[in-house]
Amino acid sequence: MDELRRLGSVVCFLAVRKAGRPPTLNLLWAIEGAITDMPWTTLSQVRKASLLSELHRMTQVEAIECFFEVTLFTTMKVRGRSGDYCE
Structure with missing residues (x-):
């Protein structure tokens, strides 16, 4: 439980999604409920809206990080190195 609190509900939700499992928003609400x-x-509609806003921001950050990871990988591949593409 301490790890959930430390990471926060949105990060935990994104970790499940990144693991290849398609979570619903009910999971996000459930994690937040467990943490609190x-x-x-x-959970209030205001809190849910706040979580959705944070999820949206973090999803955008993930997309930007992925873009740079792919760009770096492509550059390294051209130079004869290998790596993994982000999901």
Whole structure:
């Protein structure tokens, strides 16, 4: 539980998605509920909107990081090195 609190609900949600499992927003609400020690069904619309905003921002950051990772990989491949593409 300490690890969930340290990472935050959005980061944990994104980790599940990155692992290849398509989570629903109910998982995001459930993680937030676990972190705040309250039933996820009682999260306010304001809190849900805040989580969605954070998720949107972090998804954009992921996309930017992926772009640079692919660009770096392509540059390294041209020079004869290898690496992994981001998802």
